[in-house]
Amino acid sequence: MDSTTRTPRASAVSRRWRLPGKLRRRLVAALALTIGLFMTGALYLVLAPRPQIATAEAATQADPAQIAHGEQLYNNACITCHGTNLQGVQGRGPSLIGAGEAAVYFQVSTGRMPLAREQAEGYRKAPVPELDPDTAEGRQNLQALAAYVQAHGGGPQLPAERGTALIGDDPAKGADAFRLNCASCHSFVGRGGALTRGKYAPILNHATPEQVYAAMLTGPSAMPTFSDRSLTPGEKKDIIAYLLSVRGQRNSPGGYNLGNIGPSAEGMTAFVLGMVALVGITVWLGAKS
């Protein structure tokens, strides 16, 4: 059987190869085009600059069980507003496709999500207990939820470092970058302020280094995003160092910063205290002993 089929096929091939003219030229051209396209693709892969947009690479490496767990959490807590398959619900919540794990971390760990009620902008509150990053279980759940969102369309990811590793060495440099990029809304020492349409720039007193970093990466709510190419990771860490260096009563050489809300508080304090002191001294001056 083999021998009987081989002969006609071989003869057909040899006949085709012998075919002169049109068909052969077309075949050769098609082959050349394929090789050319392939080479171009290969060259492009080698030469093209790496895109700075985070890809879903990490998500593909994530544990499927973790993603499934995350999906479960999502379906329990987020699906009402963000819809099935993270597609968003018109008029209620945006799509989370491509939002990335950093956005999930920021919104959930600061307690902004789940939202208490529909409003212009979420505000900071204690995170829900099962997603609290300060407990082992909450941390696991939060990671699973983040992995689930990351698995759908990728998005910005948190850096590998955590905690003190995110605090830079040079708060002065951070202050420079903060004044140029952040101070317009968050005020000079991160005390926040009012914005348009009921929105506001929050006070940064309680934000952890991870949350500040995640906010810069993802640009939550009205905030613009700052990719690692517009603010390098080093600059981001210095900004965090600066914020920590002006927190509480730090860096207030007068002894007390009066809430760092600017000249109104300072002027008022000086006026009230000064007036009382002046009146007291005047009364004492005129008093008969």
Next chain:
Amino acid sequence: MSTEDPALGEREPQNMSREELARLADEFGDTTVVAKPPKWPIPATKAEKRAERSVALWFILSALSAIAFVVTFSVWPDAYVSPFQDGYLWYKLYTPVVGSTFAIAMLSLGIGLILYIHRFFPDEVAVQERHDGPSDELARKTVAAQYKEAGDDVGIPRRSLIMRTALGAAGLFGVAAGVLAIGPFVRQPWKGGDQAPLWITGWKPLSGETVYLRLKTSVVGEIVRVRPEDMKPGAMLTVFPFRESDRGHEELLVAAEHASDSPVMLIRLPPGTTVHKRPGQENFNYGDFYAFSKVCTHLGCPASLYDSQNHISLCPCHQSEFLITDSAKPVFGPATRALPQLPITVNEEGLFVARGDFIEPIGPAFWEIRARKQ
């Protein structure tokens, strides 16, 4: 007049006691001391000693604080130390210590003086005659005559040459002083015609040199030019003009950052955002990238409180809002002109460059703003 005074009587002043002379001086001023009880009638009591010591104590405290101030001011470390470094506590205490030592020195001196007055000055009761109305006719006439005589003696009415030249000199000196005071305020804003500073900004290409969009970093003189891939959708960066000829010239780079007409907001809108462009500015953007002057058209504050969801840029000074997706048209607040748009593109190196200067003046309006020759 004093020779006529009846109070003197026949007594000669050289024979009077100090107390009598003082009373006499009071009487010349029509003053009568009614009562002057001494503060400490019995000298050198324990209470008096205590009062004396308490006053001296304040002066000593003042002196010690003054010494402490001089010492701390000279030797206390005042170089900046960040809260994460050793020695931050010392740096933090510098201002309070220097301030409080100075304040205590001054305050104790004052308290000591007032306390001295309170404890040791007599509580004198005196009555002084009150003089009403003008002086009497004779006194006025005599004083007027005195002045006239003095004028005649120095000869001003007769020496008209001196008087005129003196008046001229004084007047012209006054004019000179006035010019000195007002001169700096007088400017010709239209020097340079079409190239007057009000019409052009730092983005104007000079002798055909490319103007790049540059980021300011915290390192002075560092040059970071912006590429489209540096920004994600929803990003906003402040950029400044940069020319290759500025490279290495720190003062030129700093001047470009500090020029009040330079700052530009470079915004990347999310893909698919509906944008209404102004006629004549359809090609000023590069894809989703839009560049607008950061200087508010109301009074020139930086209008860069950018809301990346509503695409509104807010000016913090008077709450003017500019809708970026409507060519930065003002939608709220006192501003009446849209933020001028900078025409941008990307060159063959993949870097953002300005295609020219703004086509309209940036910042607050002025009388001649519509009078520009195109």
